[in-house]
Amino acid sequence: MILHLVDGTYELFRYFLSPAAAYDRSAPPELRAVRGVVASILGMLEEGATHLGVATDHVIESFRNGLWPDYKTGEGMDPLLTAQFAPLEEALGALGVVVWPMVEFEADDALAAAAAMSAADARVEQVVVCTPDKDLAQCVRGDRVVQLDRRRREVRNEAGVVKKFGVPPASIPDWLALVGDAADGFPGLPGWGAASAAAVLARYGHLEGIPERAAEWDVPVRGAARLAATLVEQRERARLFRTLATLRVDAPIGVDVDGLRWTGPRPDFAVWAARLGTPALHERTARLAASRATAR
Numbered sequence: 001m002i003l004h005l006v007d008g009t010y011e012l013f014r015y016f017l018s019p020a021a022a023y024d025r026s027a028p029p030e031l032r033a034v035r036g037v038v039a040s041i042l043g044m045l046e047e048g049a050t051h052l053g054v055a056t057d058h059v060i061e062s063f064r065n066g067l068w069p070d071y072k073t074g075e076g077m078d079p080l081l082t083a084q085f086a087p088l089e090e091a092l093g094a095l096g097v098v099v100w101p102m103v104e105f106e107a108d109d110a111l112a113a114a115a116a117m118s119a120a121d122a123r124v125e126q127v128v129v130c131t132p133d134k135d136l137a138q139c140v141r142g143d144r145v146v147q148l149d150r151r152r153r154e155v156r157n158e159a160g161v162v163k164k165f166g167v168p169p170a171s172i173p174d175w176l177a178l179v180g181d182a183a184d185g186f187p188g189l190p191g192w193g194a195a196s197a198a199a200v201l202a203r204y205g206h207l208e209g210i211p212e213r214a215a216e217w218d219v220p221v222r223g224a225a226r227l228a229a230t231l232v233e234q235r236e237r238a239r240l241f242r243t244l245a246t247l248r249v250d251a252p253i254g255v256d257v258d259g260l261r262w263t264g265p266r267p268d269f270a271v272w273a274a275r276l277g278t279p280a281l282h283e284r285t286a287r288l289a290a291s292r293a294t295a296r
Contacts, residue, residue, distance in 0.1 A: 002126045003260060005054075005115060006053070006055070007129075007131030008107060012056070012088055015040070016032075016033035030083060030087075033081065033088075034084050039281060041097060045288060052262055055110035057106055059103045061074070062103075067240065068241075068244055070186065071185045072183065089101045091269075091276065094266050095285065098260050105252075108131075108136060112139050114253050114255075116249040119144055127146070132147070135181070137164075142158050143157045147160075147161075166202055172245070174205075174206050175201055176242070177239070179192060181245065184244065189231060189234050199221050207235070262292075
């Protein structure tokens with residue numbers, strides 16, 4: 001089986017910012033992004049997805065905000081977007097899809113935990129993590145756990161991660177610790193850029209493996225002495241940033257692979273389809289559930 005894990009937060013942002021959604025008058029403004037995501041997930045099921053889970057940031061803040069004061073929050077988010085998280089979770093649940101509305105942890109943590117759990121099941125042929133988020137690159141494993149950018153239709157396996165970032169998946173948290181992640185609110189270390197971090201980590205793997213003295217580096221990096229000195233001076237901060245960037249595979253997801261099988265919508269999905277301004281969504285879902293039942 002192939003298992004799909006979807007970044008619901010990213011999808012909600014994507015449809016909220018979509019020009020098409022702005023001109024869509026069939027759904028009320030407060031549910032237009034929700035309708036886009038629900039229709040998209042239904043489309044995945046119609047295209048053959050059988051096992052599916054969606055993670056959302058029910059509360060934007062997480063345990064990481066207690067570790068770093070400038071970590072991302074919901075400040076500045078459009079209230080019309082923020083208000084659509086709960087309806088999205090309810091509508092997807094009515095569709096019959098497993099949803100992880102994260103509070104203490106983040107959606108990315110749920111995806112990482114689900115990917116690890118699924119990859120450990122010998123019945124799973126492949127885990128497809130549907131998000132372009134660079135954080136999730138750390139979860140990629142060979143061709144067994146891959147990332148899918150649904151908007152660009154790009155699949156990234158382990159070789160693809162190395163090609164894009166210059167380091168393997170296991171070094172992505174270290175790379176982010178040095179480079180920083182503006183989207184998550186931590187700056188990285190002064191002077192370290194994507195190229196220098198990739199060159200050093202491709203050789204040494206993790207922060208602890210990087211020699212303290214640049215003279216001991218056996219990779220050519222411009223400004224190596226300055227970079228090495230910065231890392232020595234700010235090593236604890238780098239480790240903190242790596243902690244922020246490391247996804248928690250122990251995040252509570254409360255389900256196994258079998259629990260992610262889609263078996264059809266709940267009865268209340270008809271109400272949700274009407275609220276979303278598209279009763280046809282319910283008709284499509286009912287047909288799909290009937291065809292799946294017949295196939296079994």
